[in-house]
Amino acid sequence: MDKIRKMSMTNQVMLATVLGIAAGFIFQEKVEFLKIVGDLFLRLIQMSVVVLIMGAVIEAVGGLEAKELGKIGLKVFLWFMGSTVLAAVIGVVFGLILKPGVGIAFKGFESTTIQSSTESLHDIIVGFIPKNIIEAMAQANMIQVIMFSLLFGLALSLIKNEGKNGQILDFVSSFNNVILKMVSLIMKLAPIGVFCLIAPVIGNVGTGVLVTLMKFLLTLGLSAILFLIVWLIITALYCKVSLKKLIQNMWRMSLVAFTTTSSAVTLPIQIEDCKEKLGISDRISKLVIPLGMTLNSNGLSLFLSLSIITFAQFYNIQMGIGQLVQAVLLSTLACLGTVVVPGGGLVALATVMPMLNLPTESIALLAGIDWFSGMFRTLLNVDADTTVALIIAADEKELDYDIFNS
Secondary structure, eight states: OHHHHHSOHHHHHHHHHHHHHHHHHHHGGGGGGGHHHHHHHHHHHHTTHHHHHHHHHHHHHHTSOHHHHHHHHHHHHHHHHHHHHHHHHHHHHHHHHHOTTTTOOOOSOOTTSSOOOOOOHHHHHHTTSOSOHHHHHHTTOHHHHHHHHHHHHHHHHHHHHTTOOOHHHHHHHHHHHHHHHHHHHHGGGHHHHHHHHHHHHHHHHHHHHHHHTHHHHHHHHHHHHHHHHHHHHHHHHHHTOOHHHHHHHTHHHHHHHHHHOOHHHHHHHHHHHHHHTSOBOHHHHHHHHHHHHHHOOHHHHHHHHHHHHHHHHHTTOOOOHHHHHHHHHHHHHTTTTOOOSTTHHHHHHHHHGGGGTOOGGGGGGGGGGHHHHHHHHHHHHHHHHHHHHHHHHHHTTOBOHHHHHO
């Protein structure tokens, strides 16, 4: 027991993952009772996500000059869009090459598992702005929370520049420190939480569905790995850092993202590692990372485009160049304001499928392996957000190479 306590958090989480998989295979449905512990762990993390993101964005924007915000904001948006489009293209290409939808036999799914979105483009755009910020926070509508936080932070920045009272900004900064400390205490339970999340999933799903859908998961995994390799190389070359060191410094957050399948749960570890391992300034990380959770979902983009190709192949639907381009664009746009907790991928897929005249009820076919596909989605989301923050920090001369290389 003492040896386990002395292990790093990363190794403890890795051990918990292996033990959880083993327990699920051995005891199957008998480990279902562990799910309540895993759900409690997720709730402990998620209960502070809204105020954590709101506080981080307000502090980051409030500390900027108005001109700086416009300059950095444009860079962030362009890098986000570039990485998301690249992920969607890789998903389409791998789907066409490996053909995961050919020869797959799906059985026993419910057509009512997921409800598709009926929102029009007008509703989606108007929905970016909250009618009531308290309501938006209660519903965890992250894009509305971020829009309010951006405006609030901008107002704080202008007040500071006008020489008026800046005590609110100091309060927000202190409040953020308390929330981060609270979450860091909760994260000490991560090994137990991860074990209790994974064991019931393995126990309920078993090997049957995994074998049936292994081709889809294998294609998703290979395409995710290729995207990560390409994107990390681009980042290392652009920032003039060691690729090996970059991977080492991002290993802990990547492992937490992969095992919890939640960008929200990974957020505290991500912000901590950005500062202490990657050398990214607080000003950059607290602006880019929370924005990335809502606007930059590379993993979801890749998942959506690959799922579209898979279902088209499953139903023997031929897609021309125009439809493939449409699949890439829809997969990219559907990531705006995406859900940052487990299960959000199926909801986003339900929004995209009707636009390409694909049967919405077939989305439930992927519900049985949503946890496993969510591992790859979250990994890409978290790592891409972090690398964009690294790129912006290097551009703004706010990357501490001594910390990065230590």
